[in-house]
Amino acid sequence: MTTNAWVAGVGMTPFGIHEQASVKQLTASAVNEALADAGAELTDIEAAFFANSTQSALEGQFTVGGQIALRDMGIQGIPVVNVENACASGASAFHLAVTYVRSGAADVVLAVGTEKMHVGDRRLTMSVFDGAYDVSSPEELEAVLRTLGGDVEEPEGHRSVFMDIYAAMARNHMSQYGTTQEQLAAIASKNHSHSADNPRAHYRTPMSIEEILGARALAFPLTVPMCAPITDGSAATIVCSDRGLARLLADRAVRVLATSLATGTDRDYRTFAGHVSEIAAKRAYEQAGLGPEAVDVAEVHDATAFGELLQLEVLGLFAPGEAGAAALRGETTIGGRLPVNPSGGLESKGHPIGASGLGQVFELTEQLRGTAGSRQVEGARIALAENGGGFHRGEEAVASVILLGAQ
Numbered sequence: 001m002t003t004n005a006w007v008a009g010v011g012m013t014p015f016g017i018h019e020q021a022s023v024k025q026l027t028a029s030a031v032n033e034a035l036a037d038a039g040a041e042l043t044d045i046e047a048a049f050f051a052n053s054t055q056s057a058l059e060g061q062f063t064v065g066g067q068i069a070l071r072d073m074g075i076q077g078i079p080v081v082n083v084e085n086a087c088a089s090g091a092s093a094f095h096l097a098v099t100y101v102r103s104g105a106a107d108v109v110l111a112v113g114t115e116k117m118h119v120g121d122r123r124l125t126m127s128v129f130d131g132a133y134d135v136s137s138p139e140e141l142e143a144v145l146r147t148l149g150g151d152v153e154e155p156e157g158h159r160s161v162f163m164d165i166y167a168a169m170a171r172n173h174m175s176q177y178g179t180t181q182e183q184l185a186a187i188a189s190k191n192h193s194h195s196a197d198n199p200r201a202h203y204r205t206p207m208s209i210e211e212i213l214g215a216r217a218l219a220f221p222l223t224v225p226m227c228a229p230i231t232d233g234s235a236a237t238i239v240c241s242d243r244g245l246a247r248l249l250a251d252r253a254v255r256v257l258a259t260s261l262a263t264g265t266d267r268d269y270r271t272f273a274g275h276v277s278e279i280a281a282k283r284a285y286e287q288a289g290l291g292p293e294a295v296d297v298a299e300v301h302d303a304t305a306f307g308e309l310l311q312l313e314v315l316g317l318f319a320p321g322e323a324g325a326a327a328l329r330g331e332t333t334i335g336g337r338l339p340v341n342p343s344g345g346l347e348s349k350g351h352p353i354g355a356s357g358l359g360q361v362f363e364l365t366e367q368l369r370g371t372a373g374s375r376q377v378e379g380a381r382i383a384l385a386e387n388g389g390g391f392h393r394g395e396e397a398v399a400s401v402i403l404l405g406a407q
Contacts, residue, residue, distance in 0.1 A: 006241075011237075013235070030114070034112075065082055167220060187305040194341060195349055226304050228351035260280045261398065295384045385402040
């Protein structure tokens with residue numbers, strides 16, 4: 001059994017609105033870039049994991065999306081597995097690709113995630129979020145939100161139910177730790193500033209804390225710039241064993257130190273101890289033989305600014321109740337103690353659901369190679385990606401943690 005796994009190549013389309021591009025076209029663009037980056041050919045790929053969460057609902061393409069998207073670009077005959085795992089679909093595809101390589105089943109494996117969410121019907125697009133919790137018990141969701149954040153607020157504009165979920169979790173955190181709306185705005189401002197230097201980001205306009213606080217309100221304490229936009233895009237990675245790497249032309253491979261997936265447990269969800277991301281992180285740290293203090297740069301799932309704050313604390317990167325104040329002090333900005341979301345994060349880079357986790361791997365691979373340009377985190381050697389999705393009984397339904405290391 002092989003034990004090493006490497007990211008040999010990465011590719012990513014610009015994230016944004018691609019009205020004229022299809023899932024097939026977006027996929028081909030990202031995959032071809034990843035192949036070129038790895039010095040690989042289509043014929044080198046021995047298996048593929050294709051992540052997508054919305055094409056079935058938005059286009060009626062069920063069950064075989066990966067086979068169809070990849071066949072048209074010439075990937076034929078090999079195993080192709082479709083991966084749908086909420087907003088962690090891309091990270092799950094990566095996890096499966098790494099596991100496949102480490103098992104010895106193949107030496108060169110593709111993980112790709114693609115999402116085309118702008119289909120000309122915004123209400124249809126927004127409806128995809130309505131099935132990412134336990135639809136058999138909608139009253140349970142309402143009860144959880146009331147427990148976490150008090151009375152469920154009336155909508156202040158058309159939005160995903162997940163903005164209400166994040167808002168309720170944020171109010172719970174505020175009541176326990178004194179977290180402020182200004183701290184959340186500082187996180188969002190930092191991410192909008194980072195994305196200004198990312199040519200592949202959906203949004204590239206810096207915003208001040210004051211501008212974010214003054215923007216259109218959603219559910220308190222969230223305003224629109226604190227939340228990820230609806231985005232199209234694709235991201236891909238070529239994952240290799242030692243033997244696979246040796247036969248490619250890749251000379252800038254990044255080592256996979258750990259990859260972990262977790263689901264939630266029955267617990268008191270009013271607290272943050274035992275959070276699903278904490279479970280995934282502990283497994284990842286154990287696999288890699290290191291702790292959170294070793295991390296030099298992180299990309300975390302900031303579907304809202306509160307999402308970033310929460311993840312930094314449950315991952316052990318900041319103590320409970322401290323991540324918001326750290327953001328205000330600039331500790332999570334490029335040049336700070338622990339730069340977080342140098343890509344701009346989901347809030348600014350964008351959130352094409354099935355591609356988001358692999359987009360994080362793209363950014364962190366650039367960081368570890370030292371090729372991130374004006375976004376570069378100096379001296380980055382260890383990188384962490386956290387990607388989660390769905391909602392079940394007070395927390396995300398799934399969480400992924402990936403640790404990568406420079407050569």
